[in-house]
Amino acid sequence: MAVFWKAMAGGLLLTLSLTLLGWGVEGQGNRQGKKEVSGGATVYLGQDRDIWRPMMYTTVNLSEIRSIKSSFQLRTFDPEGAIFYGDTKNGQDWFVLSLMDGIPLMQISREDILVSVAGGPKLNDGKWHTLEVSHQEKFVVLEVDGSNRLEVGMQSKQTQEILVGELRLAVGGILIDKEKMIVQFQPQMDGCVREGSWLNLSIPWEADVEELWPCYQNIQPGSYFAGTGFAIFNTSVFPIEADHVVKTELWGDFSKMDGTILSIKAPGQEIIFALVANNNTKEVTLTFGEEKLSMNDTFKRLVITFETDKLQVFQDEDESKTTKLSIAGSHPGYLTPWRGGRLAFGGLLGKGEDDVGSQFLTGCLEKIQVQGKDVDLDLAVKHMSISSHSCPA
Structure with a gap:
């Protein structure tokens, strides 16, 4: 997947092209020992x-x-x-x-101009959307599903120059300091691209990863845990x-x-709370x-409330299926682990302060909420094997 842009006579000509970059059936090593990938196949952007x-x-x-x-x-x-990055000079x-709140966001820097524009439909609905990027006179146009358009126009008063040299393209990340962008965002993208056509070029792309991750044929909303890692938060958030x-x-x-769904550890203490599923x-x-x-x-739903003197568990929507755990005298309060x-x-969680974990979960949590708000695992310290927003269906 690629976006191309360069300057031409008459001001700024942004020639952009986004492509689906897919892996071939198997990544091939090049002369530098890195994997080469080709356009046209399906690829998962959340690679480790x-x-x-x-x-x-x-x-x-x-x-x-x-x-x-x-x-x-x-x-x-x-x-x-x-999603995509490109640069010259x-x-x-x-x-x-990129996406921000599910909406396309374009940010561009050229000479004395720095601009950002966001708009169009939300794309994070789990459906395949066709995106086309093109240059039309002084405008860069992003078209979604053949109709919805996002346009940005730029024209510099500086003397035009004919660009020579190289164009760098990157997918799923950037090659500049993130502080240079007008709008800051979280870069991780749990998503897939496919059926790309970019610039009519056949040169290979390089990847530093050792293993190529597939895209699931069908997905559903949720957080998928592959049994190899977990996501950690400070409870103070x-x-x-x-x-x-x-x-x-x-x-x-x-x-x-199967495995540990949730665990909590108070400062300097052993694990005080754990929720574990056993498939056997x-x-x-x-x-x-x-x-x-x-x-x-x-x-299909579990609600756990931590209070000063008790802990309550509700299954599904039926509050009659409630079990209360009463506090024991030797315990700290039920809210203690939520303070720091x-x-x-x-x-x-591990016994020490390094949080080396075990008994990792395999399965899909379709939704996670704390205090009535959805939990985004991208904001945690997490293992990259976790798909924060999608599960195989």
Whole structure:
């Protein structure tokens, strides 16, 4: 997937082209020992890597550019993330396409001009959308599904120049300091692109990853845990309300989960709370200190409320199916771990302060809420094997 832009006579000519870049059936090594990838196949943008580092990139001589239009298809439930980056003059002039709140966002820097524009329909509905980027006179035009358009026009008063040299392209990240952008965003993108056509070029792209991750044929909203890692938050980011209650809600098919769903550790103490699914026994076990509650795993929603003197568990929507755990004298209060502790989704926190975990979860949490607000795992310290916004359906 590529966006191309360069300057030509008459002011700024932004020649952009976004493409679906897909892996071939198998990545091939090049002379530098890096994997080469080709356009046209389906590729997952959430590949394991540093969150700002592009998943793939290429460099092309400007003299080889013949096309000023490209198209690709994008599918995601993720409201935010980097899609494409391009630059000339080794990063002095650059272009970034991303999503923000599910809406396309273009940011462009050239000479004395820095501009950003966002608009169009929300694209994070889990459906395939066709995007086409082209240059039309002094405008860069992003077209979505053949009709919705986002346009940005730029014209510099500086003397025009004929660009020579190289154009750098990158997918899923950027090659400049993120502080140079007008609008800051989270770069991780849990999404897929396919059926790309870019610049009519056949040069290969390079990727630093060792393993190429596939895209699932069908997806649903949620957070998918592959059994290899977990997501950690400081509990201080979840404020305790005036009524001294912390409410945690989890949605999903608990009968298809296996491993630690949730664990909490107070500062300097052992694990004080754990919620674990066992696919062999078909039970979900909740442990708080020495107290333990085992439940049949047939429910689809679990609500856990932490209060000063008790902990309550609700299954599905039926509050009659409620079990209260009373506090034991040797325990700290039920709200103690929520004051400066650690909370992990998808794994059991370690005993030390390094938070090395175990008993990782395999399965899909369709929705996670704390204090009535959706939890975005992209804001956590997490293992890259976790798909924050989609699960295989």
